[in-house]
Amino acid sequence: MANQTIHQKVVLIGDGAVGSSYAFAMLQQQIADELVIVDIQTDHVSGDALDLEDVQPLTGPLNVHPGTYQDATDADLVVITAGVPRKPGETRLDLVNKNLNILKTIVKPIVESGFAGIFIVAANPVDILTMATQKLSGFPRERVIGTGTSLDSSRWQVALANRLSVDLRTVDAYILGEHGDGQFAAYQAAAIAGQPLLAVAAKQGVSQLQLTDLETTTRKKGGSIIGLKGATFYGVATSLMRLSRAVLHNENIVLPIGAPVDGQYGLHDLYIGTPAVINAQGIAQILEVPLSADEQAKMVASAKSLQAIAADALGD
Numbered sequence: 001m002a003n004q005t006i007h008q009k010v011v012l013i014g015d016g017a018v019g020s021s022y023a024f025a026m027l028q029q030q031i032a033d034e035l036v037i038v039d040i041q042t043d044h045v046s047g048d049a050l051d052l053e054d055v056q057p058l059t060g061p062l063n064v065h066p067g068t069y070q071d072a073t074d075a076d077l078v079v080i081t082a083g084v085p086r087k088p089g090e091t092r093l094d095l096v097n098k099n100l101n102i103l104k105t106i107v108k109p110i111v112e113s114g115f116a117g118i119f120i121v122a123a124n125p126v127d128i129l130t131m132a133t134q135k136l137s138g139f140p141r142e143r144v145i146g147t148g149t150s151l152d153s154s155r156w157q158v159a160l161a162n163r164l165s166v167d168l169r170t171v172d173a174y175i176l177g178e179h180g181d182g183q184f185a186a187y188q189a190a191a192i193a194g195q196p197l198l199a200v201a202a203k204q205g206v207s208q209l210q211l212t213d214l215e216t217t218t219r220k221k222g223g224s225i226i227g228l229k230g231a232t233f234y235g236v237a238t239s240l241m242r243l244s245r246a247v248l249h250n251e252n253i254v255l256p257i258g259a260p261v262d263g264q265y266g267l268h269d270l271y272i273g274t275p276a277v278i279n280a281q282g283i284a285q286i287l288e289v290p291l292s293a294d295e296q297a298k299m300v301a302s303a304k305s306l307q308a309i310a311a312d313a314l315g316d
C-alpha cells in the first residue's frame with residue numbers, strides 16, 4: 001500500500017450526500033492525513049472543502065482539498081460514492097446502467113494515475129458496481145471492497161437492540177446477500193451477549209414471525225427513509241468511514257462487506273454481502289456464516305439474481 005506508514009491519503013469520488021457525510025466522518029474521526037475530494041460539481045467541492053477544513057481546529061489536522069483523478073497516484077484508498085441516488089419507488093437495480101456509465105468514467109483515469117491502493121465502493125447497486133470496479137480496474141479481488149450489507153447489518157442490529165431492549169453493543173448479527181430485496185438475516189449464527197438470538201427472543205416471548213416482521217422492516221428501511229427525506233446517507237457514510245479505518249489502521253477486524261466470494265456458500269464470481277476480515281491488504285479473509293438450509297437457499301437465490309443482472313449489465 002502506498003505511503004502507508006508516512007502519509008495516509010484517501011481520494012473520495014462523489015461529494016453528494018453520502019460523500020460529504022463520509023468526509024465529515026473522516027474529519028471527526030481523524031482517520032487519514034489527507035482527503036482529496038473529486039466531483040463533476042467543482043464549485044460544490046471547493047465550497048465543501050473550505051467548509052470541512054474548519055473542523056480541524058476542534059478535532060485535529062486532516063488536509064482536505066479538491067482534486068482530480070490524478071491525485072489517486074499515491075493514494076492508499078479510493079472511495080466511490082459518485083452516482084445517481086435511488087428515487088422514491090425506484091429499486092437499486094434500476095440504477096445499474098446509469099451508475100455503470102458513471103463508474104466507467106471514474107475507474108479508467110484512476111487506474112491510469114498509477115493508483116496502487118484499495119477501492120471501496122458504495123454507489124448503488126453496490127454489489128454490481130463493486131464487481132464492475134474490480135473488472136474495469138483489473139485489480140486483485142481483495143483490493144476492491146463493497147459496502148455490501150454493512151448498512152443493512154447496522155439496521156438489523158439497531159432493530160434487534162430496540163425490540164429486545166438490549167445494549168446495541170451486545171448484538172452480534174448479520175444481514176447477508178444482496179444489498180437490496182434479496183437480503184436476509186442469518187438467524188442461526190446470530191447472538192446477543194453470546195447467547196443464541198433465537199433463544200433470547202424466545203425467552204422474551206418474541207416469536208419467529210415477529211422477528212421475520214422485524215427483518216422485513218429492516219429490508220425496507222432504506223426505502224422508508226427515502227420516502228421521508230429523499231435519501232439515506234449517514235449510515236452508509238459511517239460504514240465507509242469504518243471500512244477506511246480498518247484498512248488504514250490495519251485492524252484485522254471482522255466487518256460485514258460486499259465480498260468477492262470464491263467457494264464460500266458454494267458461490268463464485270460475484271460480490272455479495274458476508275462478513276470478512278479487513279486489514280491493510282484489503283479483504284484478508286472472507287468468512288462463511290453457518291446458515292440453515294433455508295438461509296442457504298436465500299443466499300443462492302440472491303446470488304442468482306445478482307448474477308443475472310451482472311450478465312445483462314457487464315456482459316458476463
Ligand SMILES: NC(=O)C1=CN([C@@H]2O[C@H](COP(=O)(O)OP(=O)(O)OC[C@H]3O[C@@H](n4cnc5c(N)ncnc54)[C@H](O)[C@@H]3O)[C@@H](O)[C@H]2O)C=CC1
Pocket residue numbers: 013014015016017018019038039040041081082083084085086099102105106122123124125126147148151179231232233236
Ligand atoms: N451502499 C449503500 O448502502 C448506499 C448507497 N447509496 C448510493 O450512493 C450513491 C450516492 O448517493 P448520494 O450521495 O445520496 O447521491 P448525490 O446525488 O447526493 O451525490 C452523488 C454525487 O456524485 C457526483 N457525480 C456524478 N457523476 C460523477 C462523476 N462522473 N464523477 C464524479 N462525481 C460524480 C454528483 O455530482 C453528486 O455530487 C448512490 O448511488 C446511492 O444509491 C446511498 C445510500 C446507501
Ligand SMILES: CC(=O)C(=O)O
Pocket residue numbers: 086092124151221222223232
Ligand atoms: C439507499 C440505500 O441503498 C439504502 O439506504 O439502503
